[in-house]
Amino acid sequence: MSKHLSDGFYQDMKKLEPHYPTKVALLLPALHRAQEEYGWLPPEVLDEIGIYIDIHPAQVREVASFYTMYNLKPVGKHHLKICTNVACSLMGADELVEYCEKRLGVRCGETTADRKFTLNEEECLGACGTAPAMMLGDDYHENLDTESLGEILDRLEK
Amino acid sequence: MALSAHAGSETLYIQHFGNEEARGLQYYLKQMNGYSALKKAFALKPDQVIDEVKKSNLRGRGGAGFPSGVKWSFIPKTSDKPKYLVCNADESEPGTFKDRDLMRYTPHLLIEGMVIAAYAIGAKHGYIYIRGEYAREAKLLDLALEEARQAGYLGSNIQGSGFQFDLTVHRGAGAYICGEETGLLNSLEGKRGEPRVKPPFPATWGAFGSPTVVNNVETLCAVPFILQRGGEWYAKLGKLPNSGGTRLFCVSGHVKKPGLYELPAGAVTLRELIYDYCGGILDDRKLRAVIPGGSSAPVLTPDEIDVVLDIDPLMKIGSMLGSAGVMVIHDGCDLVRLIYRITKFYEHESCGQCTPCREGCRWMANIFKRILDGKGRLEDLDLLLDIANNINQKTLCALGDAAAGPVKSFVTKFRSDFEARIRG
Numbered sequence: 001m002s003k004h005l006s007d008g009f010y011q012d013m014k015k016l017e018p019h020y021p022t023k024v025a026l027l028l029p030a031l032h033r034a035q036e037e038y039g040w041l042p043p044e045v046l047d048e049i050g051i052y053i054d055i056h057p058a059q060v061r062e063v064a065s066f067y068t069m070y071n072l073k074p075v076g077k078h079h080l081k082i083c084t085n086v087a088c089s090l091m092g093a094d095e096l097v098e099y100c101e102k103r104l105g106v107r108c109g110e111t112t113a114d115r116k117f118t119l120n121e122e123e124c125l126g127a128c129g130t131a132p133a134m135m136l137g138d139d140y141h142e143n144l145d146t147e148s149l150g151e152i153l154d155r156l157e158k
Numbered sequence: 159m160a161l162s163a164h165a166g167s168e169t170l171y172i173q174h175f176g177n178e179e180a181r182g183l184q185y186y187l188k189q190m191n192g193y194s195a196l197k198k199a200f201a202l203k204p205d206q207v208i209d210e211v212k213k214s215n216l217r218g219r220g221g222a223g224f225p226s227g228v229k230w231s232f233i234p235k236t237s238d239k240p241k242y243l244v245c246n247a248d249e250s251e252p253g254t255f256k257d258r259d260l261m262r263y264t265p266h267l268l269i270e271g272m273v274i275a276a277y278a279i280g281a282k283h284g285y286i287y288i289r290g291e292y293a294r295e296a297k298l299l300d301l302a303l304e305e306a307r308q309a310g311y312l313g314s315n316i317q318g319s320g321f322q323f324d325l326t327v328h329r330g331a332g333a334y335i336c337g338e339e340t341g342l343l344n345s346l347e348g349k350r351g352e353p354r355v356k357p358p359f360p361a362t363w364g365a366f367g368s369p370t371v372v373n374n375v376e377t378l379c380a381v382p383f384i385l386q387r388g389g390e391w392y393a394k395l396g397k398l399p400n401s402g403g404t405r406l407f408c409v410s411g412h413v414k415k416p417g418l419y420e421l422p423a424g425a426v427t428l429r430e431l432i433y434d435y436c437g438g439i440l441d442d443r444k445l446r447a448v449i450p451g452g453s454s455a456p457v458l459t460p461d462e463i464d465v466v467l468d469i470d471p472l473m474k475i476g477s478m479l480g481s482a483g484v485m486v487i488h489d490g491c492d493l494v495r496l497i498y499r500i501t502k503f504y505e506h507e508s509c510g511q512c513t514p515c516r517e518g519c520r521w522m523a524n525i526f527k528r529i530l531d532g533k534g535r536l537e538d539l540d541l542l543l544d545i546a547n548n549i550n551q552k553t554l555c556a557l558g559d560a561a562a563g564p565v566k567s568f569v570t571k572f573r574s575d576f577e578a579r580i581r582g
Contacts, residue, residue, distance in 0.1 A: 019283075019326040021240070021366050027348035028331055032290070053348075066350040066509075067331035069290045085252045086453050086485050087410035089499055123334060123503055124252035124453075125291055128410035128483065129417045138293035 004045050005052075009033055013052065023053050027063055031070050040071035068123075076111045076118035078156050081135040084121045087128035092145065096132055097121060099146045103153060116157075168395065170383055170404055171267075172420040175259045181298060183305040186266035193266075193311055195385035199274045200319040207278040211381065213389030215402030219256075220246055220337070220374030221452065221480045223401075223469040232361035233279040233369045242365040243276045243284035244346065244372045248330055248337040250289055251452035252503065253483025256406035256418055257375035261288070261295045264379065265302035269325065271378035273316065274385055276323045279371055283324055287342050290331040299327045334507035338555045339372040341509065352509045353555035374481075376406060398424035401468050405482055407431060412440040412488040424468035428458070431467060432486055443488040447572070451480025453500050454560030456567035477567070493575050497568040498526035504561035512553040518545050519561050534580040542569050 009030075016029055030049050035041055041064060050057040064070045071079075080100060084093045097119075101107055104117050111118040127133035130142035134149070141152060174180040174190070186192030199207050212227030233241060245268065249257040260268060272284050288296050303325055306312045314322045333351045335341045340354035343365050364370020380403050384392045393402040401423040410416045414437030421431075428450060432438065439445050445460045450467070456477040458465070465471050472479045487496065505519040522545055525538050546562040546569075553559070569576060 016326075022347065024348040025346065025366075028329065028345065032329055032331065063348065063350055067290070067333050069332035084499070085503060086449070086496065086500060087253060087416075089496075090411045090485070090487065090491060123332075123506065124250060124254075126249045126255045126258050126289065128253050128255050128485070129408060130255075131410055131416070135291055140294075 004042070004048050005034055006037060009037060010052075024055055027053055027055075027060065028067075031060075031064055031067075035070060039077075040074045074111070074115070076115050078116060078136060079118045079120070081120045081122040081125075083123070083125045083127070083131070083133050083135075085124035085128075087124075088132040091131040093132040095146060096134070096144060096149055099149060100153075103150075167422050167425065168404075169420040171260060171264060171379065171406065172418060175263045175418065177263060180263045181265055181302065183266060183302070183309060186264075190264075190267070191386065192382075193270055193317075195382035196270055196273055196311065197317065198385050199277055200317065200321065204278045204280060207274060207385070210389040211278070211384055214380075214384045214392035215389075215396060215400055216377065216380050216384065216392065217401055217469060218374055219376035219380075219405070219481070221251060221454075221478075223479065226373060226377055226380075229361070229373070230275065230279050230371055232359070233371060234362065235280075237362075237369050239368040240283070240366075241279055241281040242368055242370040243272060243279060243281040244339075244343070244365055244370055245272060245284065245286040245375055245378055246337065246339060246342055246372050247286050247288040247292070247295075247375050248342060249292070249375070249481075250334045250337045251454060251481045251483055252500075253408060253410055253449065253452045253485045254481040255408045255410075256482070258292060258295055259418060260375050260379050260406075261292070262298050265299050266306065267379045267382055268299075268375055269302060269306050269311065271381035272325060273311065273323055274381050275371065275373065275378060277321055279369075281371075282322050283326070285346055285365070286325060286327045287336070287346055288327060288329055289336070290329045293329070296327050296329050303327065333509075334503075335509045335555070335557060338557065341555065342372065343370065350509070352511050353557075355554060396423035396425075396468075398466075398468055398470065401470070405468075407467070408481075408483045409436050409486065410483070411486040412443070412491070413486045414438055414440055421467075424466055424471070426467055428463040428465055428467050428484070431484065432463065436486070439486070439488050441488070443490055445486070446489040446491060447487040447493065449483075449485040449487070449564075451478045452483040453485070453503065454478075454556075454563060455480045455483075456563045457571060459571050493568060493572050494526065494530060494579050497564060498523065498530055500564050501526055501561065504557065508557060508561070512555075512558060514549045514552045515558040515561065518549040518558070521545050522561070522565055529576060529579055532582060534576075536577065536580055538580070539569055539573060539576055 046060045050060040133142045216226045217223045330336045336345045336351040338353045341351040345351035360370040396402040407419045448458045469479045501523045505523045508515045510516045546565045549558045550562040
């Protein structure tokens with residue numbers, strides 16, 4: 001079988017191994033690390049992680065599908081995750097979602113045809129004091145309104 | 159974001175929030191008397207450290223409010239298995255955002271607290287299980303851990319004490335249920351984050367089948383102060399007999415100044431927090447409802463806000479302080495829509511193991527949707543209460559209760575809102 005994951009992946013995993021008494025505990029870190037490389041988790045990558053950890057491919061999928069942060073389908077270059085939980089919806093998150101849906105021409109959960117944007121509603125991000133909030137890549141954007149969100153999208157569209 | 163303290167009383171954390179310098183080791187050593195509590199702990203026997211924490215009346219800050227010293231004392235002394243200390247940094251209860259600031263501004267406080275706790279229970283390795291979305295905070299923690307290792311506060315023979323301990327940051331990946339401690343432990347082990355059948359409790363069968371203590375971030379951050387200045391001093395910071403220290407209140411929603419407020423435990427009422435500290439209701443509107451302890455806490459009406467904000471007083475009136483996530487709601491809010499949104503959350507986050515929770519949350523969400531769509535029936539309200547009662551206390555973990563409590567309280571306390579919506 002050809003290798004899909006980089007040497008860097010295997011080096012990083014090697015460094016982590018002594019931190020855990022079992023190898024299967026490396027599954028979440030491995031999925032995170034692999035997603036950093038691919039932006040999502042293609043089936044062949046899930047299989048390769050199973051071989052590395054020495055577990056059945058179904059076990060990899062069973063775990064990967066439990067957690068919302070693992071993308072089992074490709075996502076756009078920019079993945080907009082807008083929190084619509086209590087505090088954010090009290091502070092206008094629904095308008096932000098509507099704004100994005102209109103501007104990008106997609107519904108929540110969809111990716112634009114040019115694969116530039118994926119839009120998702122998100123559960124509580126833990127930024128309720130600075131609501132409404134959005135996660136984009138590893139970054140939080142807080143105290144948003146349609147104007148500041150619009151500026152972020154302007155920048156990303158350039 | 160507002161950051162504020164109680165007039166005349168001491169705060170432990172909040173003065174450092176917002177200051178990026180505070181996260182460095184040098185600041186911690188110089189400005190916060192950092193790692194001096196550790197020295198004091200090493201001069202004591204592990205049991206004496208546990209006694210000091212018992213004396214402090216520190217109660218878990220993650221939601222359950224269990225006395226921390228007692229929790230530590232459950233770890234068997236004679237087990238020949240390795241022991242683990244796990245920090246619950248999953249912070250996923252809607253309305254809660256205090257641990258994020260503790261980790262990004264005072265990471266060494268957490269590390270020192272964990273080394274002391276590990277010494278008390280005899281753990282050689284610990285994990286900080288941090289929610290996956292806090293990717294930036296996870297990186298900051300890794301940097302702080304490296305600083306602590308370089309300076310000999312982690313690793314083998316810490317500060318010449320002969321005690322060995324190291325920490326690993328472990329990222330979750332988006333699952334509310336991993337805030338439940340046994341779901342968290344399964345997730346740490348590389349499994350789905352499904353809560354376990356208890357007993358056995360983590361103290362005997364926790365991470366990797368070993369005795370384990372799981373403590374919240376804020377709980378562990380209190381530990382260095384307790385060792386530095388004594389359990390009695392910490393206990394006296396609190397204004398109620400069995401609840402020590404200060405608490406970080408996370409205030410969000412319709413207030414003029416949302417943000418974190420650090421106040422002595424039991425020092426203020428909900429009314430004082432909202433009107434004296436947070437500047438009152440946004441746009442000077444009327445208060446309609448308050449969720450006092452994260453979205454799992456039963457809702458309160460404006461008539462109930464003279465309650466003292468602490469664990470026992472809120473429990474007495476049928477709600478809970480939980481993770482101290484106070485969400486304030488004004489009269490412009492559609493409560494039917496709000497409880498639908500809350501119920502959708504629990505439907506989404508139910509792990510699906512227990513039928514009452516898996517099916518019940520979906521049914522409740524569907525009924526709320528039907529009411530919102532103008533197709534509700536008056537008997538739906540009793541049906542909702544019936545479903546909620548059939549979820550409550552009938553599941554392996556507290557997620558079932560967390561979904562049922564809000565539904566019962568919203569439908570009971572604001573019944574006329576629902577009836578009006580149904581009648582159209």
